[in-house]
Amino acid sequence: MNDALTKQVFHFVKSLYDYGIHEIVISPGSRSTPIAIACELHPEMTTYIHPDERSAAFYALGLMKATNRPVAILCTSGTAASNYVPAVSECFISNMPLVVITSDRPHELRNVGAPQAINQVGMYRNFVQYERDFPIADDASETLQFIDAVMMQASTFLSGPMKGPVHFNIPFREPLMPDAALQGMLTVEPKVQVSYQKAFDVNTVKGIISRQNGVIIAGDCQQEDLTQMLIFSTIHNVPIIADPLSQIRHLKHPNVVTTGDSLFKVLKSITPGYIIRVGNAVVSKAINQWIKASDAPQILVQPRVQPYTFPKVPDLFIEITANDFFRQVAEEKPVNNQAWIKFWQTINDVVINHIMQHAQTVRDEGSATYQIFKQLQQDDVVFLGNSMPIRDCDTFFTHFEGQPYCNRGANGIDGVVSTALGMARHKKVTLIIGDISFYHDMNGLIMDKLSSNEHKHQINIVVMNNNGGGIFSYLPQYEDKAHFERLFGTPLDLDFEQTATLYDFKYKKFNVFDEITLPKASGHIIEITSDREENLKAHQQLLNDLKVKLNAEL
The missing domain is CATH 3.40.50.970 (Thiamin diphosphate (ThDP)-binding fold, Pyr/PP domains)
Structure with missing residues (x-):
């Protein structure tokens, strides 16, 4: 047994769990043996075994969508890691905190023609928020301190405005078997997770939201709570054109417009007083074309540092969650929008009834x-x-x-x-x-x-x-x-x-x-x-x- 290897991988896996990674999808392989066994020995870690790396990474994405928590994936060295690219790129654009763990050959076997060895350092550099190549396990205390530092840095990207995939490339020399007798090192001590909350100066948007006939575009918000947006809409009589991935269509709120794609394929000349865009872009090409063509002032609300501005660069971007934004602007004095909201409710009902008739005939x-x-x-x-x-x-x-x-x-x-x-x-x-x-x-x-x-x-x-x-x-x-x-x-x-x-x-x-x-x-x-x-x-x-x-x- 290799005590230095055991200490490193057990400390690493313990840190994963401590920082909120409670599920891992493992694709079988030899070089990943130390981490796989450590995860299996962890008293609280849930492991899934998937023989296909490409599908395994997407399976982890599904686990994240269901739980709204980070999930790890683990593979052996070589082309196994290449199969993660599609899912890692999807997670990067979707701000999903996938923890990618690729085991690797030791440094002396890299770029010398050794079997099952490719250059894995920085292989996802276009699609991860953070990446580190680990040292070979030894008895130096600095190795465990390195893991502590890396995990603290990486945890910044597991939640909040910079949330996204992280990559740990971990080389191992043989022998690869850790000492199971030391599994007491895996004792659970969860870290305190800090929630992301933010305030902003409401005066920066007063000149826009004080106008009549505003519209909210609720785009892809699969991981967001939009409760305060619904409250704002009710108080201010502002319609919400809801993408199917906004997670609010099923709520049957009277101000939620569920037929935006059909409407904007027909009614292209509607002129709002302002547009508030929430989340990522909508599915509908017709709505995106309408947003792009509109001269109304636009506010983009997204909980991310780098805004996704498609289909049009907004007049104002606010890095904030939808709930924090609308909670702070809901107290502003409402304007008279009764006729405006009634118009949207009427045409939405017309389209719903027409679609019902179409689907039946x-x-x-x-x-x-x-x-x-x-x-x-x-x-x-x-x-x-x-x-x-x-x-x-x-x-x-x-x-x-x-x-x-x-x-x-x-x-x-x-x-x-x-x-x-x-x-x-x-x-x-x-x-x-x-x-x-x-x-x-x-x-x-x-x-x-x-x-x-x-x-x-x-x-x-x-x-x-x-x-x-x-x-x-x-x-x-x-x-x-x-x-x-x-x-x-x-x-x-x-x-x-x-x-x-x-x-x-x-x-x-x-x-x-x-x-x-x-x-x-x-x-x-x-x-x-x-x-x-x-x-x-x-x-x-x-x-x-x-x-x-x-x-x-x-």
Whole structure:
């Protein structure tokens, strides 16, 4: 046994737990043995074993989304670490505190042609807030002090305005086995976690919010509490145009506009007195185009040091949580906005009713999604794949229960299954995903197969199978008929019943013309087949009919 190695890794793993990292997803490998065993020996650390590093990192992202706490991932040396890149980049853009631990060859085996060795130092430099290369374990007291210093520095990025991924690259020499007899070093002593709160000078925004006819745009706020924003809206009669990922559509607040995407595809000339943008950018292209074109003064409210200004650089950026901001401005004297809020409530109701009628008479992926939304309960998570599922959610999630989530940092199709499974470890999840995206992360399903019966994930997976990349039918590429199907349509012709059998899921199949029912129990893959051409026509029909309806009402 190597006492110096044992002291280092046990001290490191203890520090992880002390700073709030209570879950770790481990991908098996030799060089990562010391840390893997230390995590397994820790009396309170929850470990998950995932053989696919790419899916493992997204699984950790799902755990974070469900708990709002940092989660660690661990892999061996070499290309194993390269597979973390998609999830690390998603977490960086989404401000998720993923703790990336890559074990490495010792320094003397780097860049000399040794097996399973690549340059891992700084390999995520574009996508992490903090990174350190650790020293080889020895008996020097300075080594443990180094760990203390690094963990204190890294903890700055586990919460607050600079929250995001951190990377620890840790080299080990053989022998790799720690001494389990010393596990008493792992005694739990949690550190005090400081919550992020901030005040600002309200006078800087008085000149803007004292105007009439303001609008709040609630974007992607998957990890934020927006209670004070709702209170401000009620007092000041300010409408809130809510993205599906704002987590407030299901609240049925009278000032929350749930049909913004549909509205701004038709009504492009609405002129507000000011715009307050909260969180990251909305899903809707139509709303983003409206924000970009507006001459109204704009305030951007985000709890991050570096603002995400898309789709337009605001007049004022305030680094603060939404709750802290609206708590402080709610006391300002309200202006007369009764007619303004009534206008928004009226057109929102018109669009909701029209979408309800459309979903009952037209059969496509959108109406199938609508049927699924009707069956969700208040605390259910509906996880959306990128491309069409999140866009259909934006259109059809108008007055339902449930909480929509999605990986909208980098908007990729990587790891969607695994992220949803990670959330399903802690919450009841319905995943709605396209056939291409589902295929891209089918490996992730192994986590449920490997789980014991008492730890099966609370998940049902709805695969919208239009046999190809449905989103491209809505883009200019669709007009190039000679190349479209081969380059963009990309039909896979996969039998997803075989996937269900391989990973021990139950299987049900529907067509969009069927009455679609979600099983009460978890553990199902539900395939819904549709036609890409018919989906496109149905979406176009919805928009054309809505234009007629709104023009008649207004």
